[in-house]
Amino acid sequence: MRKKAFLKAYLFLSVLLFCSLIPNISVFADEPVVVVIDPGHGGENLGAEYDGYTEKKMTMVVARAMKEELEKYDGVVVYLTHETDVDMSLKERAEFAKEKHADFLYSLHFNASVKHNLFGSEVWIPAYGDYYVKGYQFAEIQMQEFENIGLYSRGIKTKLNDKGTDYYGILRQCTELEVPSALIEHCHMDQDNDKPFYQQGEEQWKEFGRMDAEAVAKYFGLKSGEKDTDYSNYPKASVAWQEGAVEPDKTPPEISEIELLHVDKTSAKLKVHIKASDSNSYIQYYKYSFDGGITYSDLQKWPRPVWNESEPETTCEISAIYDREIDLRICVYNGFDGWTESNCITIEPISSPKAEESVKEEKKEYREITYTPVNDTDAETIYNKGALAGVIISIVLISIVILALLFAVIKMLLMLKPHSKTRKKQ
Template identity: 50%
Template sequence: MKIIRKVMLAFLMGLFFLYGKSIPAHGAQPVVVAIDPGHGGENLGAECNGYTEKNLTMIVALAMKEELEKYEGIEVYLTREGDKDMSLEERAEFAASKNADFLFCLHFNMSAEHDLFGSEVWVSAFGEEHQEGYSFASGEMELLEEMGLYPRGIKTRLNDRGEDYYGIIRHSTARGIPSALIEHCHLDQENDTSFYTSGEGLERLGILDATAVARYYGLKSEILGVDYSGWPKVEIPVPAGAVKPDLTEPDVCMIDVGDVNTETGDIEVSVYASDYDSYLLYYSYSWDGGKNFSDLQKWEPRSADNLTFTMKAPPGTMPEVVVKVYNKYDIKTESNHVYLPSIASEKEREEESGMEAAAGDTAEEDAAGEAVEAGIMKAKNPADNGKEAGKSGKGEAPEVTFFYFLQVAFLCVAILFVLLMLAGILMRGHIPFWGCGSKKKR
């Protein structure tokens, strides 16, 4: 029995020496990571606004390495130290030569139409490399979103042969090394400009990347006063086959129009949209039937299947509203079209305002004319005026007008004339003033 035990012990010790080094045991051995600053040498990468990607990735990589080296239990290597180009396979081979547990590829992005913004992480579509890549990327994306970058997601991409599309991921996976290609932000979109246009901003990105690594591996640092031991990680199963990207357009996109202000051009639009295979990232809108679209807008919250926004149509137009929505892989679909009444132009508004003012003046003139006409009629029919006053029961005096005054004056003159005539007759006939004569003698 003792001989058998000795043989078994020797066998187990042999297995340990043969295979022990290939089994990760981060509690006993240091974690080894390789950082790959994308591009280099004549391979400039993206160029925009006076910034070159190969320089930006190096600044971020150096900051990431410096921060990671403040943690205990980790070894950090850069695939390139200076401004030199390396093939993608050479970068993966360098990581393998250092027995790296993970390869982090640092990049910045641009889009063909210069309209996309936000950050994303690409990982392998296969096996444990997908599992580990996705788990790390979840923490990375969380930190990038907290910094203020719009999260575009964790993605896979395949080439025509059904392999990982990106060479650095493909070559790393072939060597059994998990990898993540981090596209920090877009150089050609103003939403992301503030994140890379200063040295401090780039260093913050490097520190963020290092923090994501430290959390993923549960590292601690006396220098920084942090301990990520037991930090929770996103756990996903090892996929049975390739995790394929969603290459279909969003399934639903319909719009409805609410309030329309034809004076200001404000139009309230409700969008109902969904992608059953992934999720929605952006939307844009058009007032001219799709000839021109707005800048991309964030589809928030990500889980929503509807949202409402207000757009503005220019004055003097008859809006034809249409909306486009974009999914995780920037594939878009277009909504139904809604036709609306004309939005008043400035000239039309001025003309309408002038017509209203003219109508008001005309009404005032008509009212004044009616008042004058009413005065003349009252002067011509004083008796009727008296009757009307009597009917009112209020004992109101007739309205004194110029014509009424002339009538009264004429009446007074007539009475005076009659009196004078009577006085003359009386004087000539010796008739007593009181009109009683004496009897004649016979």
């Protein structure tokens, strides 16, 4: 009897011990982090094209380098949505990530703007719930990486379509399938400011990939024996969860004022004080006009201590024209490319021989670009020329088929008509 009782107690204790170990066992058998990298565009869809650079080629180089670098970390499985140059819909990309049980999808892109005037990096994230929080936490790390190499931050942003869902298809599709996602616009491939970051070709693009991998490793707190790196305690920003969409700023800056501080007649330089602010955003760029706002200079960086804050005012020195009257006006942009023009100040011609000389030297700074400012973040849509051509060809082909069918039906009806007449007579 005693033996039996002892055996029972022993069995009971063994089961208890085993059960207590189960949670620990599951810790050891942690699922790996699954990362899906999406090289933006591919196949007929070239993405942006400028000066011999094609976006789909660049994103593939970045994606491969990102995968290679990320695989140096422990406990991570990495996939590319496509390894070859093929067409793939945004839905297919999101479905691929879902199939692989992805913890995150990163869609890689290079930007171009309609007027070739914007510059800098940006990360687009989903506007809703956990997807916004996760997107933001990742994007903040990624943005830091961009700033570390000297790229100008255009921010971490959401964008909504008419239906109030995410404007960017890849983010919308991923959220629908419950996959966290972010769209990374590394830099603008059509603007002088960003040129130093991509113009050296593939080796430089691979640097972007390694940088993206590091941001992902930091976000997931990965470790690498090979690299002797441990990001397991890497801090993440605390981001407030919000009911409904985190809306982008749709209003332009409220304040945009200038004051002329000094006119240097020898060097033909103007010292101008600019005051600008936006209650929902930060000030990102400014540009100046000598003809009251008909033509403007290139965009200039607005001083920002950190990417999402801006100084409320700045003083700048502008090389002026010397031989005619100046109607000085400034235009300031917020982080969402909303803009507001300042008051106008008229300055008498600064004609002096020395001024002429110094202005000739610095003329490069002011390129007269004739356009009125517009909000042009839709570069992605406009530059999908390949996709657009595909749609047009499809429409033409469908129209031809419909016309041919109509023709056949009319012909058949005409052939049938005499028969019915004869029947009626009978």
